[in-house]
Amino acid sequence: MDLLNATLLLSSILLLAALSGLFSEKAGIVNIAINGLMIIGAMSFCIFSSVFDGKNHWFTFIFSLIMAGVVASVFVLIHGFVTIVLKVDHVVSGTAINLLAGGLGLFLAHYLSAHMPSISNGAGITHTYAPRYLDSIGLFRQTTLIYIIIGFMISLTIWTYFKYTKAGIVHAAVGENPNAVDSAGMKVNKIKWIAVIISGFLAGVAGGMTMMKLGTFDGNVQGLGFVALAIMILGQWRTWIIFFSSIVFALLYAIADKYVFSSIPKDVMKMVPFIASLIALVLLSKFQSAPKAVGQHFDKARR
């Protein structure tokens, strides 16, 4: 069941990254930096899993995933500072962070593989879980099963958060009309900071998961962050549509990757998920539901 596992692995990566985008956009902050944050997450997953490789593999595995998220959420503080405090255009800041993270990833991958042979395999830095990826439970590989369960739990939590909790409703309101939230006596910037940091955490975990797909880290995550951004918009900023569209996208992608059709070239097959999501966007274009204040700076005086 290669196809099933490839689909679940890719969909859980895309799902978490897209939810990361959702979390910050609901607070009005465009997060183009997801790709960069995933690079940071992937890099720190490699480093932590190699450095803390002990007898208890599952502990190290989960610990490295969490640390990937933590490092990325520290890195995303730059984005928060630039957009919330300095009020620079969000896309500018996101692009800058993407480049910075990409450069840092490339530099560290080559530097560490030259100076720490224990965690490198020649092409870049690696992690200790590549062989264990193959352990399986029934139809599933262990890690894919864990990933999709994590992805499902996080989607469930985020859906509940936005639908039923007071904090979540306030959070969504910040994306729609921050001045209304402000006049209700709540601190808009505090909510924005929390949203950005959690968004960074999710993107970092998604980056850590990506390492199970890549195997070797050589400075990029194949642009999956950008694809996740597209999936977030394809999902119309709603948790469950994001969940299912990431699974469908991953399925199409995995079919193109795993199966060879004699009549159609492989590259054309690989194009299918991208063309399909463009068509889906066109069909869904009447039901756009982007947060109204996304990309705008919060100005207290503009009540």
Next chain:
Amino acid sequence: MGVSGQMTFGGMLAGLVALHAANDMPYGLGQIIVFIVCVLGAMVFAGIAGILKAYFKIHEVVSTIMLNWIAFLLLQAVVRNFIPEFLDATKIKSAPFSEAFSYQYITTDASGKSLPLGGWIALGLLALSAVFIWVVLFKTNIGHKMQMVGKNKDAALAAGVNVKLISVFSMMLSGAIAGVLAVVVYFIRDLRLSQTLADVIPSEGFNGIAISILAFSNPLAIIPVSAIFGLLQALIANSNVIDSNFIDLSLGILLIIVAMNSIFLRLNSRLFIHKLIFGKERHEIYLNFLEGRNNIDSKYFDDYENKKIDKLPKNEISKIFIPHMQEIKNLKEKYKSESLKLSGGKK
């Protein structure tokens, strides 16, 4: 976001033309055909994103990312199936372009030898494109409308601008420049269609966004900024001391500092450095001096305003001006003596 994809698409079409057309056409015609095909192809590809944005309200970031991937995969498919290819471990390459189409050796000197003029042509194309965009944006009617749409869509609509058409047009204009980039990348630098086999979109387009941010979106400022960036890249790539992977990192650091530029408007660095050098007590005296000078200035400012000083004869002006300067001079001497007293006679 879509510059890379538009570049790839335009370059792919032009590459198909260049590798299938006859090589015996008059000199210069091949280059012109390639240029036109690149620009038109990239314009059409950018136009798709523009139409999706204007008529279906699909966010341009998403549609261009998707179109980037489509163009990326299309190039690989086309090179594999329609063009003689040279497989490499890491890159997919087409056959090299013949001299009738590439820009690398465009002239011959007295002895009949070809001169590598590609770099100069690329530089010329850069300058021409930048000036072209500057003229369109700031000196034409349609450029003015583009800026209106960018600044406030609703106001532009109310003023009678066809917002949808303008957004499609601006996307296509951007695509045209991406087509020029395709000429530079595929017909001057690589001299063939080539692409990495790893799933990574070519970075030229993304670096372009970075450079336009560094240039504060001013088309003319882009010329020196991209020249400096190119110099930096070439220096690091040819250096033995610096790791060549440092290029992207340095650009990233540069960019994040530029994005943070407004932080420098917030702190008065001159006063901060003064405090750092001279210490707190002397800094306070200095602040007092600055305040006193401001008071004197504002006291005399009224005089200047009321008496319409620019219309007075010279000797009348000096009647106000000389006491003003005298008072400031006195204040300055007082400040000097105070700070001398503080530092115990030393300067």
